[in-house]
Amino acid sequence: MNSSADPSRNLSTWGCHAGDVAFTIAAPPEWLSAQRAYLSDFLTTPPRELVLAAFNIRVHTDGAAFRQVAEVIRRSPTTGIVEPVTGLLMKEARQATGRRCYVIATDNVEHQPGAYAVAVQGQDIDLFVHAGTGNAHRYPIRLVREAMLRTYEDAGGVIFHAAGVDVDGVAVMVCGPRGAGKTTVTAALLRSPGAALLSNDRLVVYQGDHVIAVPLPVPTARGTIQAFPELEHLVHRRTADGSEFDRMPADFGSVVKHAFTAREFAEAFGASLIARSTLRLVVVPRLADTDEPARARRLPMAAARRVIAANCFTPRDEFWVRPWLVPRRRTDVQLDNQASAAIEYLATTVPCIEMSFGVRNAVGDLVRALNNATEGLG
Numbered sequence: 583m584n585s586s587a588d589p590s591r592n593l594s595t596w597g598c599h600a601g602d603v604a605f606t607i608a609a610p611p612e613w614l615s616a617q618r619a620y621l622s623d624f625l626t627t628p629p630r631e632l633v634l635a636a637f638n639i640r641v642h643t644d645g646a647a648f649r650q651v652a653e654v655i656r657r658s659p660t661t662g663i664v665e666p667v668t669g670l671l672m673k674e675a676r677q678a679t680g681r682r683c684y685v686i687a688t689d690n691v692e693h694q695p696g697a698y699a700v701a702v703q704g705q706d707i708d709l710f711v712h713a714g715t716g717n718a719h720r721y722p723i724r725l726v727r728e729a730m731l732r733t734y735e736d737a738g739g740v741i742f743h744a745a746g747v748d749v750d751g752v753a754v755m756v757c758g759p760r761g762a763g764k765t766t767v768t769a770a771l772l773r774s775p776g777a778a779l780l781s782n783d784r785l786v787v788y789q790g791d792h793v794i795a796v797p798l799p800v801p802t803a804r805g806t807i808q809a810f811p812e813l814e815h816l817v818h819r820r821t822a823d824g825s826e827f828d829r830m831p832a833d834f835g836s837v838v839k840h841a842f843t844a845r846e847f848a849e850a851f852g853a854s855l856i857a858r859s860t861l862r863l864v865v866v867p868r869l870a871d872t873d874e875p876a877r878a879r880r881l882p883m884a885a886a887r888r889v890i891a892a893n894c895f896t897p898r899d900e901f902w903v904r905p906w907l908v909p910r911r912r913t914d915v916q917l918d919n920q921a922s923a924a925i926e927y928l929a930t931t932v933p934c935i936e937m938s939f940g941v942r943n944a945v946g947d948l949v950r951a952l953n954n955a956t957e958g959l960g
């Protein structure tokens with residue numbers, strides 16, 4: 583299969599970046615126009631700090647191209663199964679040329695088996711979208727994200743399960759497990775004048791205290807949306823009759839969430855979306871279903887080290903279990919060593935505060951506490 587897999591249509595191209603990883607995306611003109619609009623809600627201008635790999639992604643949208651690559655995989659004598667995400671099984675075929683082909687075999691995540699197939703050789707990636715697949719424009723960003731993460735790890739970067747907000751020109755990393763309150767704290771930080779959103783759930787840390795945003799949506803629970811009128815107004819504008827929001831459970835810690843794009847989440851607060859900042863503070867949220875007032879306390883170095891290490895996802899990420907699109911060039915031992923060095927650097931040089939807050943209290947109390955904690959960082 584080659585770039586002529588859509589024989590009846592010419593492919594248009596568009597260049598973009600995730601951090602300093604460059605991508606050229608080629609697709610049929612109408613499809614690419616919608617794809618650009620979708621990706622622009624997650625991607626921004628590059629930092630231009632590192633010279634990293636560049637990738638080419640070609641998107642094929644006709645059914646014949648999808649069937650052809652699926653048949654290649656079916657007929658291949660060398661096939662296997664990879665599980666990049668828990669519950670998502672992809673059938674893999676490796677060819678003598680070094681080309682690898684994948685098609686979704688089992689999908690217990692989104693329940694769309696056969697939605698797309700991928701062929702990759704080096705830095706050239708072909709995405710074959712099944713003709714009946716809905717919301718197909720969300721698939722290229724997954725390839726962009728996977729290629730970005732592996733490229734930064736190979737360049738010495740370390741992935742953290744954390745949100746990031748730029749306040750007064752420096753980054754605050756909001757670090758904690760799912761359900762700890764990262765999104766609520768992120769929203770509160772975005773109320774700071776001139777704030778900018780980096781990312782909601784993953785950050786790459788490299789060269790000591792440099793942080794790069796990973797392009798991700800911002801899943802937000804009903805309680806957080808109701809606490810911030812900026813978000814509630816946005817949800818009601820998007821859903822027209824508000825039925826989706828009304829069906830969301832109001833329980834604290836609910837896993838049912840509304841997904842904002844990164845840009846619309848930031849712009850709801852009048853904030854911008856940026857790719858890079860310099861880390862100056864780690865905030866560990868401890869939100870609870872109480873009316874406890876907001877309190878900040880600085881964690882001792884040993885406690886800070888434990889929290890940062892628990893949320894380090896290099897080389898093992900709890901969600902993206904196995905790299906598949908871009909093979910790692912560094913061994914797990916090498917990645918463990920660079921992760922350990924990053925954890926130690928952050929624990930010993932960047933202040934780490936624990937922020938306690940009861941969500942039954944007014945969110946303005948949390949905003950004021952965070953403003954006090956971040957005052958003078960820039």
